[in-house]
Amino acid sequence: MDVEGIYKEAEALLEGHFILSSGNHSNRYLQSAKVLEDPKRATLLAQALAEMIRKSGIKVDTVCAPALGGILAGYELARALGVRSIFVERKEGSMELRRGFEVSKGEKVIICEDIITTGGSAMEASTIIESLGADVVAFASLANRGFCQREGSDISPKKECKLPTNKPLFALDDFTFEMFTPEECPLCKEGSQAIKPGSRNA
Numbered sequence: 001m002d003v004e005g006i007y008k009e010a011e012a013l014l015e016g017h018f019i020l021s022s023g024n025h026s027n028r029y030l031q032s033a034k035v036l037e038d039p040k041r042a043t044l045l046a047q048a049l050a051e052m053i054r055k056s057g058i059k060v061d062t063v064c065a066p067a068l069g070g071i072l073a074g075y076e077l078a079r080a081l082g083v084r085s086i087f088v089e090r091k092e093g094s095m096e097l098r099r100g101f102e103v104s105k106g107e108k109v110i111i112c113e114d115i116i117t118t119g120g121s122a123m124e125a126s127t128i129i130e131s132l133g134a135d136v137v138a139f140a141s142l143a144n145r146g147f148c149q150r151e152g153s154d155i156s157p158k159k160e161c162k163l164p165t166n167k168p169l170f171a172l173d174d175f176t177f178e179m180f181t182p183e184e185c186p187l188c189k190e191g192s193q194a195i196k197p198g199s200r201n202a
Contacts, residue, residue, distance in 0.1 A: 004173060006041065013028065025181075032114035063078035086101040103133065116148055123163060140170040140171065148169050
């Protein structure tokens with residue numbers, strides 16, 4: 001599957017001058033919401049991701065996504081796997097499992113995002129789910145930004161990766177972009193104005 005081509009077709013792989021959620025700058029940006037706005041495309045991607053997980057032999061009871069960005073990806077993955085879909089959401093700065101969702105002791109859960117960058121939100125979700133007695137067996141995302149190592153990739157994890165090394169990360173492709181601190185950004189030095197297209201402080 002040409003995942004990068006699918007992102008480009010959906011106008012979800014942006015080129016320009018962007019401020020990332022980390023505060024760093026880049027000349028490329030992934031906007032997975034644009035990929036997922038087409039249900040047929042979302043289904044195609046989720047089915048490919050589900051097939052990777054099935055081939056691994058990992059047992060899954062439930063897919064849990066961090067709100068807001070992971071909800072659609074998590075739902076589509078759960079549908080492709082034929083399991084339950086739930087999500088955690090942030091309330092007063094902390095992730096919580098709300099809206100009547102529950103997990104049981106020993107329930108096998110995959111944490112799913114649309115994009116994994118350092119895995120910070122995914123780890124917050126994992127901590128909540130495991131504190132309630134369920135077992136997080138893996139992480140998944142449509143796209144991996146290259147900080148964490150996904151199954152089948154030869155990219156080594158970076159020090160910024162927050163995901164545990166003893167649990168697999170399933171993702172469809174790696175998207176590694178150059179990043180710069182605002183002080184060192186060559187685009188800023190050329191006089192270009194950075195924009196923040198993401199879901200946080202957009």
